[in-house]
Each structure stands twice: as structure tokens, then as C-alpha cells.
Amino acid sequence: MSREKMQTAEECKEDNDRSSSSEKTLKRKVQSEKQNTVISQFTICNPDWSYLHLKLVTTASLQASIDSTKKTKAASIDEVTAYLHLQSALERFLGVHGTAIPLDILKVDGNEVWVRAPKQDADAVVAAAGGWVGGGGEGWRVIDWGCWGPSEGEDGRDLFG
Structure with missing residues (x-):
């Protein structure tokens, strides 16, 4: 058993x-x-680029905003002029080191410009552009900037449209 x-x-x-x-x-x-x-x-920890939305303010555009009765068209700027103005601002703010900062002009619409700069240099570009006054009294107004792409249209579609 x-x-x-x-x-x-x-x-x-x-x-x-x-x-x-x-x-x-x-x-x-x-x-x-x-x-x-x-x-x-995947996780994006540190983006490499910062995006800036700038507006060129000129004496003519200031006068047009004061005189609302006159309908004057805002001055338009091209890519080369925008780049040269930004390089001038960086050179005045940081000297030769400022001109070494690589900038990409992504879009120009009238007197508004969208720029891409390295993330580590974004603060310097914002300070240089915001404090720059050109020979004709023009200057940059920083509308928006950040590391996560253009935020004008909430999704950036208008940037390439």
C-alpha cells in the first residue's frame, strides 16, 4: 500500500x-x-533650441499706433535685415562673442520675426534684442520665447503656413 x-x-x-x-x-x-x-x-529632458517671437518696433509704427485716424501700413522687414539687426544687437550686448551665437530666422511676417537660438544662449539673445536700439530709433520687442517651439498658434502650424 x-x-x-x-x-x-x-x-x-x-x-x-x-x-x-x-x-x-x-x-x-x-x-x-x-x-x-x-x-x-521617450522623454525629452533638455531641448537643444529656444524659440523667440520678436517684433520690430520703429518710429513709424509707434506714430501709427498713436495716430489711429491715419491708416498707415506697418513697415515690413525681410530675413536678411532681421538677421543683421539681431547680429547688431548681439554685438553691442556681448561683443564678438555675441556674433558667434548661431541664429536661425524661421519666419518673417510683416514686422514680426520668429527666431531659433541654442537654449544656453537664449537669455543672452532675449536681453540683447530687448535692449537694442538701432541708429534709426528702431528696436526689438520680445513677444514670447520658450524651449518648446512656437506658441503663437498653440501648435506652430501658422509658422509654416
Whole structure:
């Protein structure tokens, strides 16, 4: 009788091993299915660029805002002039080191300019542009700036439209 009990105990042990291995296989399948549901995941910790929205303020545009009865068209600026004005501002603020800051003119619309600058230099560009007054009395007004892209249209679509 003890032999029968021993065989029964051994059989039970084998049955338990089989069921536990099938449970492990099932768990592996479920885990692998769950792991495949994530397509991609990443975190942006430190963006490389800062984006600035600047407006060129001239004496003509100031006069036009004071005289609301006269309908004068705001002066338009081109990319080269905007770049040269910003380089002049950086040179006055930081000297030769300021001219070494790389700037990308992303968009020009009338007298408004969107600029991309390295994140570590953004404070210097904002200070230089905000404090610059050109020979004709023109200057930059910083409308907005940040590290997460243009915020004018909430999604940046207007930047390339």
C-alpha cells in the first residue's frame, strides 16, 4: 500500500510540475502580449533650441499706433535685415562673442520675426534684442520665447503656413 501511495504522491508531484509549467508559459504569453502594446516611449529632458517671437518696433509704427485716424501700413522687414539687426544687437550686448551665437530666422511676417537660438544662449539673445536700439530709433520687442517651439498658434502650424 505504501508503494501505491508513493506512486500516487509522485504522480501528483509530476501533475503539479506540469500544471505549474503550463501556468508559467501562459503568464509569459500574457506578459509578452502586454509588453508589445507600447509602440514607442521617450522623454525629452533638455531641448537643444529656444524659440523667440520678436517684433520690430520703429518710429513709424509707434506714430501709427498713436495716430489711429491715419491708416498707415506697418513697415515690413525681410530675413536678411532681421538677421543683421539681431547680429547688431548681439554685438553691442556681448561683443564678438555675441556674433558667434548661431541664429536661425524661421519666419518673417510683416514686422514680426520668429527666431531659433541654442537654449544656453537664449537669455543672452532675449536681453540683447530687448535692449537694442538701432541708429534709426528702431528696436526689438520680445513677444514670447520658450524651449518648446512656437506658441503663437498653440501648435506652430501658422509658422509654416
